Amino acid sequence: MERDQMERKIISVSKKRQITIPLKYYKHLGLDNEVECTLEDGAIIIRPLNRDSGEFSVEILKDLIAQGYSGDELIQEFEAHSKNIKKAVTNMLEEADAIAAGEKKSSSFDDIFGPESE
Structure with missing residues (x-):
C-alpha cells in the first residue's frame, strides 16, 4: 500500500493499552500472533515479526x-x-x-x- 493510498482508521485503546488491528490491515500484512513495534518520528510502527x-x-x-x-x-x-x-x-x-x-x-x-x- 502506498502511503497516500492508505485508508485512515481510528481504533480504540483499552485501559490495558491494547488495540485491535483492523482485519484488512492484519490480512494485508500477513500478521501472526506477534508483531514488531517501534517508535519512529513520534509514531508507533507495527510490522510483521521476522x-x-x-x-x-x-x-x-x-x-x-x-x-x-x-x-x-x-x-x-x-x-x-x-x-x-x-x-x-x-x-x-x-x-x-x-x-x-x-x-x-x-x-x-x-x-x-x-x-x-x-
Whole structure:
C-alpha cells in the first residue's frame, strides 16, 4: 500500500493499552500472533515479526572470520553464537510478553538513553 493510498482508521485503546488491528490491515500484512513495534518520528510502527535468524548469521560469520576462525572451528563458533542469539531473542520476547501482560514494568526512553540533552 502506498502511503497516500492508505485508508485512515481510528481504533480504540483499552485501559490495558491494547488495540485491535483492523482485519484488512492484519490480512494485508500477513500478521501472526506477534508483531514488531517501534517508535519512529513520534509514531508507533507495527510490522510483521521476522523470526528468521538469518539476518544475524551473516554478521556473526563476518565477525568470526575477522577474528581468524576457519574450517571446523568456524562452524563450532558459529553454532555457539547462533544459540546465544536464539536465547537472547527468546528472553526479549518473554520480557515483552510479561510487560504486555502487566507483570513487569517497562523501561522508559529516559531509563534506557538518559534524559534528552538540550
